[in-house]
Amino acid sequence: MKHSFAILMLILCASGCRAQTVSPIVAEFGKKANGAFQITNNTVQPMVVSLESYSFSLDSKGQHFRKLDATTHVTLSESSARLSPREVHEFNYRITCDVLPCYTTILSGMIVGKTQDGIQVRLILPHSVYTCQKKASKCREQALKEAGLLAKK
C-alpha cells in the first residue's frame, strides 16, 4: 500500500507536485545570531518564497507564537526570493535581542497554485532560532528544560 502511494506521488510529482524543504530546522546562538537556512524548490517549476518572522515562548504545552517582539531585531538577506526549478536557496539572517534569551521563528511560505476559482494551496515551513546569553550549543536544550519539554534522546 505504502509502495503504491509512493509510486502515485512520484507520478503526480512529475506532472505538478509542489514541495519545499527547509534545512536546518533549528539553530542555536550566543548573544548574536548570524545564521542561514536553506529552502529547496523540489519542483521543476519556479516558485516564490516569502519570509515572515515571529517570536515564540515555551511552556509545558509547547511553543506559543506571537508577532515579533519589539525587543527582537531581525535582519533578513531577502524577505522573498524567486527560486528556479530544483534550486537550493540560502537565506541569511542576523538576529539581535535586547532581552535574552529570545526565541524566533522564520517562516517560509510558498503559494504553489494559482486559481481563478477555487482553493489554492500554500506550503509553510519554519526555521527556529534560539538565542541565549551564554553557550550557544546548549541554548535549545536549556530552553526546553526550563519549559519541562526536554525530549528523550
Place this chain on the structure above:
Amino acid sequence: MNWIRKSVPAIAILALLVFAMPAHGQTYSNTSQVTVTLPISESLTVSATPANVTLANYSYANGTASASSVISVSTTGNLAPGHNWVFTAAWFSSVGAALSGPSNVPSSDLFAAIDGGPATACSAPTDGNVIPGEVSGAICAATTGYNPNLGSISFQQNPAGPYSVNDTIQLTLAGAPGLAAGSYVGTLNIAAGAF
C-alpha cells in the same frame, strides 16, 4: 692494457651492485591525521498535490458542492534525536472569509475529510499554537489519531531519523445556500514543523 679495457664493464656492474644495496637505517616521518567530518543537517519537506482544487456543482438551494479532488500531502524529513514532536497542519487563511468573492464563505462552511475520515468543518481552534500564523477557528483537523484537538492532520511524538507521513485532504462545501454567481477564491495553508 687490454685486460684493463676488458674488465671495465665488469667493474661498472660490480659498482652498481654495491651502491644498490639496501640502506641499513630507514627513517619514517610522523603520521599525519586528517579528520573527516560529514555534517548532515536536519531537513523537513512538505508537498501537496494538486496545488489547487475546485468545488464544483454548487447547489444554490442546498448550499452544497461536490467534493474536491483529493489533495495528497506528503511530509518527509531527516530529524536528529531530541525533538518532542513533528506534525503537519492545514488551515484556511480566515475564519470569516475562507473563500472570498461576491460574498464571503466562512471556514465553518468548508468541510475536510482527513485521511478518508468523516468530513468535519474547518473550524477547529488551535490548542498548542503549533505553527505561527495558524488561524484558530479555521483549522482543518483530523478527527482520529493522536490528540486531534491539537489541530493537526498528522502528528508523531519523539521522532528521530527518517520521517515520512502521507495524508489526504478532501474538501466539500455545506451550509452555504444563496451564494451569488461569481468566482470564490481561498487559500488552504499546509505546514509541517518539528519541535
